[in-house]
Amino acid sequence: MAREPLSVVVTTYNSAATLDACLASVRWADEIVVLDSGSTDATVAIATHYGARVSTQPFAGYSAQKQAAIDLASHDWVLLLDSDEALPDGAADTLGQVLDAPEHAGYQVWRREWIFWQWQSPRSRLNHYVRLFDRRRARMSAHQVHEEVQAEGSIGVLDLVLDHYGERDIAGRVDKANRYSSLQLADLTERRSTGLRLRMLTNSIAAFFRYYVLRGHYRSGWAGFIAARIHAFYAFLKYAKLYEATRVIRRGERLPGQRDS
Template sequence: MLSVIIITRNEQEHIGRCLASVTWADEIIVLDSGSTDNTVAISKQYTSAVYQTDWPGFGPQKQRALQKASHDWVLSLDADEEISPALQQEMQQAMQLSGIQGFYIPRLSSYCGKQIKYGGWWPDPVLRLFRRETGQFSDDVVHERVIVNGIVKHLQQPILHEAFTDPSEVLDKINHYSTLGAEKLYKQHQHASLARAIGRGIWTFIRTYLLKAGFLDGAEGLMLAISNAEGSYYKYLKLRNIHKQSQHD
């Protein structure tokens, strides 16, 4: 028996495809945090278990959703992800195995319409399928993870992830995630200078495009390397500004 948990906020462009891909599950839980578009209405077309709450950060929010799950197994999905029929079949078989508490699933992400195979984006294993009683989410406000107490194995079929649909969405996510990342680093008592921000941006580009062969993904690989570099640069630049502002408060 499987519960699917999804957290949302203004995901009307993605949530319908996500929910349609898991209609075979025994329970679907959507936890929304103040959507102003049609996310909630679309979600209610697929499940009655749609809840609305505030936003405490990714980890705490997914833990809230987990606490609403009632079945033995839990699948955590993001609103821009989908489950293929092949992965559905593999998961249903995997959940019959005894002694296994969770499964990593590879994630195949698309960037502006192209599935990315290089630049560190593939196979991108994520722990998303786990026994409810043995798993919990970290309390990180960004880049949260599932912590499972027990044996964890790997599946072969990927989650399909529409990471970025167009350049505007790329810019929006760079701004959002760099802010969250800077706040996380500040809480970890890390510091940054302008030189460090520039250096981190350059290193991120080199790692993504050259060392991890992002150039093999063509134009989208270059675009991805640039956006990754921008995200890293702005994260450390914002960290620098947080420290400057704290000195004046």
């Protein structure tokens, strides 16, 4: 029985700094699909260099943009990557063995994080995500941020660790925390908005403890400590913004500079 052909799918926007490493790590794939959001740097040129089939559409949100890219794939089996991720050497053999006879609807892969100036400690806990899947049985979730592949069927785990370069400095991670906390308001408002004052007080403490202690990032020295503090700030910020939004809605208050519509 022939191996299932594989489409690698990547969404991009001004991703030139990391896209070369990303696409070089999957140049063996049967197809590379890149959906760009209007980059003004060398992103499209890099994608073209690696033989990718490049399409462009305005950014529709993280989940919707990734689903649109998946829908562009020619093959049923898809490997979804962020433009700042790269597979290790030997990944082609690992994925090829799985695609010879897939046993699950999707497969999780492990991911190690670049934290500012170093890789996370090898003794800290790795995250894992569904990245390889049969697109006939999977779709992106509807979350505004922290979107994920939701597969209908069993999920396997690959012995594969991809590298995530992410935000390369503290300012970039703080900017992301601010941006994501604003985007997540839509998801949070669908849940109960009671107890927000208590959540502002306690969630950031719990988030710091989970990230720094339970996930073992204390082993990454000061880089791990700084990342944990920013992660805790993000946990605080999303509920602080939700509290602000409820005051505006429930009490008819206006934000500074806001006018009547």
